[in-house]
Amino acid sequence: MHDSTGDGWLAHFLHGTSTLLQIQRPEALTLPNAQSTKRQSFFLATRIFEISRSLIFSSPTFLSSLEWTTALANFWHTNGAALWHPKEALFDLLPLIADLSIRVAQFCKNVSQLPPQEYDLQVLAFGSKGLHMQESLQQWWTTASAWEDELETQITSPHGARTPDKELLIGHIYYHSISIYLSGTFDYHAHWDSTPAPILPQTTIEWHVREILDVCYKLLDQGVAGVLLFFPLRIAGARAVDSDTRAAILSLLQTTSNRGYVVADAFTADLSQLWWSCERSDSECGAFDVICR
Numbered sequence: 001m002h003d004s005t006g007d008g009w010l011a012h013f014l015h016g017t018s019t020l021l022q023i024q025r026p027e028a029l030t031l032p033n034a035q036s037t038k039r040q041s042f043f044l045a046t047r048i049f050e051i052s053r054s055l056i057f058s059s060p061t062f063l064s065s066l067e068w069t070t071a072l073a074n075f076w077h078t079n080g081a082a083l084w085h086p087k088e089a090l091f092d093l094l095p096l097i098a099d100l101s102i103r104v105a106q107f108c109k110n111v112s113q114l115p116p117q118e119y120d121l122q123v124l125a126f127g128s129k130g131l132h133m134q135e136s137l138q139q140w141w142t143t144a145s146a147w148e149d150e151l152e153t154q155i156t157s158p159h160g161a162r163t164p165d166k167e168l169l170i171g172h173i174y175y176h177s178i179s180i181y182l183s184g185t186f187d188y189h190a191h192w193d194s195t196p197a198p199i200l201p202q203t204t205i206e207w208h209v210r211e212i213l214d215v216c217y218k219l220l221d222q223g224v225a226g227v228l229l230f231f232p233l234r235i236a237g238a239r240a241v242d243s244d245t246r247a248a249i250l251s252l253l254q255t256t257s258n259r260g261y262v263v264a265d266a267f268t269a270d271l272s273q274l275w276w277s278c279e280r281s282d283s284e285c286g287a288f289d290v291i292c293r
Contacts, residue, residue, distance in 0.1 A: 008263075017049045022062055026071030032079050040075070044083065048091060048174075052231045054098040055181065058105060063095035086144035087171035090178075093140065097133050097178055100126075101185040108189050127197035130186055134198035137179055144171060166222050173215040176208040177232040180239060205239050212236040213245070216252050226256025230267055237271040246275060 021043060028039040047063065054061035062068060072092055076084055104126050111119060148168055183200040186192045192199065200208075212232045219229065233249055240246045250268060257264040 015053070017046050018053060018061075021047060021050055026068050029071045029075040029080070030078065037079075040080065040083075044088065048228065051091065051094045051098065054095065055101075055178075055231055056234060058098075058102055060102055061095050061098060064099040069096075085167050085171075086140070086147050087167045087174075089143070090140050090171050090174055093133075093136055094174065094178055097182055097185075100129055100133060101181065104130075104185050104189075108191065111191070123191050123195050127186065127192055127195050130182060130198040131196060133182055134179075137175065137182070141175060144168065144175075164218065164222065166219070166224065169215055169219055169222075170224070170228060173212055173219065173229070173232045176211045176215070177235045180205055180208050180235050184235075184238070209236045209239050209245060213248050213252070220252070220255060226259055226261045226264060229256060230264070234267055234271070237267075238274065240275075246271075 024039050024043065028036050029043065030036075050061055050063060053059060054063075069092070076088075107122055107126060114122065148165065151165060151168075179200065182198050183205065186197040187199040213236060216229050216233065220226065229252065233252055237246070237249050240249055249271065253264045253268045253271075257268075
């Protein structure tokens with residue numbers, strides 16, 4: 001966290017967390033004993049770092065495999081029911097979107113080798129899968145909003161104002177981020193220009209960016225570790241076109257760096273390079289140019 005290059009963060013924090021989660025095995029989510037309970041709490045607290053690694057670096061994650069998704073589904077229906085929160089439902093979905101994005105990128109890389117009929121089928125199939133994911137995200141937003149409305153009537157501060165749910169705010173910021181990410185999986189490629197896909201209009205993307213920044217300020221005010229904001233800020237930065245928005249993103253990264261997460265400087269350098277490249281060319285910026293690749 002104190003290395004501005006990002007190398008140590010990538011090697012130890014992200015890949016280290018990934019290894020720690022994998023060696024627990026999915027069975028740890030279903031065994032009802034004291035040791036497994038500790039492992040389950042660790043898993044829920046740290047899986048977002050493995051998810052972020054996959055999203056930021058467009059790298060596969062074991063969390064999208066059938067054995068892990070099945071174990072998680074069983075966990076929420078058994079001894080994990082008491083720990084359920086809308087944020088966790090979203091985090092269950094994120095690895096599947098990361099997996100889809102990686103497969104779409106592989107398809108785009110090898111598209112010239114496909115016969116026309118196979119090309120058409122895969123374009124339609126990926127677009128359909130993306131729309132299904134987008135629908136799942138909208139269903140999550142509806143469920144989370146209803147959950148928040150119910151919570152608002154139950155939890156108030158001594159002065160009568162609702163106490164912000166930090167976990168739900170984290171869910172919100174990742175919802176806005178992954179919505180842009182899913183759109184970018186398709187809207188950066190001409191293959192889906194005339195084929196149904198989860199491509200958002202520019203006005204919606206701009207709304208998501210504004211919401212990301214707004215929630216970032218709220219989370220930092222609540223003392224949330226800035227490391228949780230790296231993926232959302234990187235996604236917002238890839239779509240930021242005006243100077244005020246870019247300045248706000250850099251300010252948030254600087255605040256995170258000042259609080260001890262100096263690795264934020266690597267994201268600042270990455271975004272600065274991306275914006276410089278965009279200004280030199282009239283083409284659309286790429287959303288998935290990432291640090292430490």
